[in-house]
Amino acid sequence: MKSNVFHTYDYLLKQADLLQDVSIDIPPSTVDRVQVAISEDILFFDLVCNQETSAHMLEKFLAGEIDIRAGTIEAARILVNLVLGEPL
Amino acid sequence: MIATRPRLHSIIFEITHQCNHACLHCYNIWNPGSVQEATPYPIGQLDTSTTLALLGKALDETLCHHVTLTGGEPLLRKDLPQILDLLREREVSTTIISNGHLLDEPTVVDFLDRGVGLFELPLLSHSRQTHDHLSGCPGAFDAVLAAMAHIRYHRGQFVAVFVATKVNLPDLYDMIKLSFAFGARGIMLNRFNPGGRGRQHLNDLFPTADEIRQALDIAEAASVEFNIPISCSIPIQPCLIDTSRYSRLGFGFCAAGTDRAYYTLDPLGNLRPCNHTTTVLGNLLEEPFTDLIAPERISDFVEAIPAFCNPCTLRDTCQGGCKAAAQVCYGSLYAEEPFLHLNRDQAQPIL
Numbered sequence: 462m463k464s465n466v467f468h469t470y471d472y473l474l475k476q477a478d479l480l481q482d483v484s485i486d487i488p489p490s491t492v493d494r495v496q497v498a499i500s501e502d503i504l505f506f507d508l509v510c511n512q513e514t515s516a517h518m519l520e521k522f523l524a525g526e527i528d529i530r531a532g533t534i535e536a537a538r539i540l541v542n543l544v545l546g547e548p549l
Numbered sequence: 550m551i552a553t554r555p556r557l558h559s560i561i562f563e564i565t566h567q568c569n570h571a572c573l574h575c576y577n578i579w580n581p582g583s584v585q586e587a588t589p590y591p592i593g594q595l596d597t598s599t600t601l602a603l604l605g606k607a608l609d610e611t612l613c614h615h616v617t618l619t620g621g622e623p624l625l626r627k628d629l630p631q632i633l634d635l636l637r638e639r640e641v642s643t644t645i646i647s648n649g650h651l652l653d654e655p656t657v658v659d660f661l662d663r664g665v666g667l668f669e670l671p672l673l674s675h676s677r678q679t680h681d682h683l684s685g686c687p688g689a690f691d692a693v694l695a696a697m698a699h700i701r702y703h704r705g706q707f708v709a710v711f712v713a714t715k716v717n718l719p720d721l722y723d724m725i726k727l728s729f730a731f732g733a734r735g736i737m738l739n740r741f742n743p744g745g746r747g748r749q750h751l752n753d754l755f756p757t758a759d760e761i762r763q764a765l766d767i768a769e770a771a772s773v774e775f776n777i778p779i780s781c782s783i784p785i786q787p788c789l790i791d792t793s794r795y796s797r798l799g800f801g802f803c804a805a806g807t808d809r810a811y812y813t814l815d816p817l818g819n820l821r822p823c824n825h826t827t828t829v830l831g832n833l834l835e836e837p838f839t840d841l842i843a844p845e846r847i848s849d850f851v852e853a854i855p856a857f858c859n860p861c862t863l864r865d866t867c868q869g870g871c872k873a874a875a876q877v878c879y880g881s882l883y884a885e886e887p888f889l890h891l892n893r894d895q896a897q898p899i900l
Contacts, residue, residue, distance in 0.1 A: 488695070491695050495701050498701045
């Protein structure tokens with residue numbers, strides 16, 4: 462799992478929100494790329510900010526043991542949809 | 550020996566004159582449009598080993614830990630990976646200024662692996678038509694957005710560059726919004742600074758001081774709304790616009806001759822005080838860096854300030870704006886540069 466420490470949680474939520482606004486005339490494959498990156502970062506924050514999982518997840522993250530692309534993309538998409546109030 | 554090495558924040562290396570875009574606002578001094586066309590700027594390129602030796606010499610002879618690679622379009626240079634490897638080996642942080650057209654996903658991944666810390670990419674509008682028109686290249690808009698998406702996806706860093714012209718100024722807010730949504734780390738809001746090909750389009754593209762003032766108002770508000778840093782690196786004269794009103798925006802003045810100077814190496818090893826000027830200080834392959842930037846070489850450039858600015862209390866800070874633009878548009882470093890000259894009626898001397 463990769464993350465981008467430069468983007469805060471609120472910043473990411475706003476990016477996800479605005480991406481819907483600005484994406485009308487942009488190739489969907491390009492928008493999807495950005496959306497997946499935002500989703501992963503949001504999920505990362507969600508994991509590390511959860512008191513029950515943060516220490517464990519951070520340890521695994523730092524050890525390079527988390528592979529978000531293999532199995533959790535869909536979860537991240539659902540998370541973003543929840544954030545945006547979109548149907549699951 | 551080490552004590553004589555000048556400390557520099559950055560060196561700009563123009564690794565090629567070639568470009569796959571034909572931007573209407575292009576300031577590259579070797580493109581047609583400069584008043585010095587009678588003595589064309591030397592065009593050419595060193596082979597890979599000589600280029601690496603040139604770059605190594607620049608790093609050996611200075612205390613500089615950051616290099617910006619530009620052009621032309623730097624990705625047209627096939628040995629760019631070798632140049633990046635040298636910079637990484639020397640523990641020099643690297644920025645690439647590119648139009649993004651050739652930054653496909655494998656290239657982005659490769660460059661990030663080779664240590665590129667920042668990409669500077671143009672985003673001239675939220676509109677495909679306007680961006681492609683100003684870039685002189687169909688497909689430029691889709692390509693640069695794809696490049697930004699690849700960089701975002703692979704957790705690289707990029708800033709979006711908006712060159713403010715009369716044509717695209719109405720699009721500034723939407724451009725900032727789009728850049729933010731794509732994950733830009735910041736915005737560079739550069740007013741159109743004519744040189745090279747850009748000089749041919751002066752009348753069509755050059756914004757008035759009023760238009761730039763309105764753009765700064767929009768940028769200030771957008772910086773707050775999106776919490777995104779915005780910097781204006783092309784000088785804006787305080788006698789034309791009160792820049793102190795804009796607490797969120799960063800403003801720069803000409804740094805030639807200081808440790809923050811943008812010394813610029815061209816593909817043949819010629820060194821200039823900045824990337825906008827035609828003034829060549831000498832060739833780094835032939836002389837030491839310290840000799841090239843010695844006061845007797847660079848003082849003519851550093852000390853040039855238009856007579857209009859003499860009474861101004863900010864004379865030494867502002868220096869009249871971009872003297873290189875004065876040089877390439879009007880033939881003299883002491884001329885009033887276009888933004889001052891064309892808005893002279895609004896200039897309020899600061900006494």
